Amino acid sequence: MTATLEHVQSGTAVSLSGVSKVFGQGRGAVVALDGVDLKVAPGEFVCLLGASGCGKTTLLNLVAGLDAPTGGEIELNTSRPAVMFQEAALMPWLTAARNIELPLRLAGFGKADRQAKVAELLDLVRLSGAGHKRPHELSGGMRQRVALARSLAATQRVRGSDAPALLLMDEPFAALDAITRDVLQGELLRVYERTSTAVLFVTHDVREAVRLGQRVVLLSSRPGRVVQEWSTQDSGSEGLVEQITARLREVISTHAKS
Incomplete structure (x- = not known):
């Protein structure tokens, strides 16, 4: 079961345009994000998916204002984001x-x-x-x-x-056992349906992304770039999980060979 689109509003809660983030300088510099374009509408639930180290948490920190981008622009049209x-x-x-x-x-x-x-x-x-x-x-x-x-x-x-409100969630259920995680995913959807809060949810779990998100955005391996996105309304959840999983494996495999 995926969240419905019924309370997504027009406009933009947060917009990232050409956002990059580099840590360090010179030969030791690490490019974490490179040219990320992403928009989240007010009341929309977006899951940010990718392998470990692809820059998901870095992107969340930039949106939260905990760090500054090296390049590009982040526009917030919300109250100060809350982070979980x-x-x-x-x-x-x-x-x-x-x-x-x-x-x-x-x-x-x-x-x-x-x-x-x-x-x-x-x-x-x-x-x-x-x-x-x-x-x-x-x-x-x-x-x-x-x-x-x-x-x-x-x-x-x-x-x-x-x-509008914006809630940033950084793998909040990853440390929980499978049963508790399943229960809290359901609880989060219930809470979300009763609020008008936009959610940007970071995960590396494809099934979690498809279950929770109205839209799933896949980041490449480092440096993180948006490589593809899916609406969870496009097809049945099992078929979509298989499709996204195959694309994620392709992204990881391409990175490993480079």
């Missing part, structure tokens, strides 16, 4: 509710608004009864749900900003 990593990275001394509340406090929400939004987000990720627990009292899957709620909280802005 592979590790939940929760504050261990804070309860689940307090972890979710933190970005709301930093954004300037008043106490009553913070409490209401935390309760809403806990309910959204199905952790209404766990807000008082600290991270060490939660399972790995529950911690990632808290991290998801905190990321959604980070997209909120005071005074009713009309800017």
Whole structure:
């Protein structure tokens, strides 16, 4: 089952034009990204797929503003992007509710608004009864749900900003066991369908990309370039998984021979 296209809006949430990123200088320089063109519409769920080391996380960091591109342009038409990593990275001394509340406090929400939004987000990720627990009292899957709620909280802005939200997700389920990962993929789709948040989701798992994304974008091996993209509405999921897997193998094989 793939996400529907029903709440994709017109316009662009984020646009990358000819984006490149080089680490280091001279002979030791490493070209991580080279001429990447990519657009994500408001409310669209895009999965960025590629082999390890192809620059997926680097691209996410550039969009998040954690690093600057060497060349090209990145245009954001959203509120400040929120980022969810592979590790939940929760504050261990804070309860689940307090972890979710933190970005709301930093954004300037008043106490009553913070409490209401935390309760809403806990309910959204199905952790209404766990807000008082600290991270060490939660399972790995529950911690990632808290991290998801905190990321959604980070997209909120005071005074009713009309800017669309953007959530950047860097292989958030990779460290989980297969059953928990499957459950959280379903939960993410449920949460996504209840929000208008655009999502740029990094993964190396073809099945995960096809299940979650409305669009799958494949990066080449280093330096990362967009080599192909697919709509998940084009064909049945199994056929699409096979098609993308074959293309990914071709990209990796070409890189290995070069």
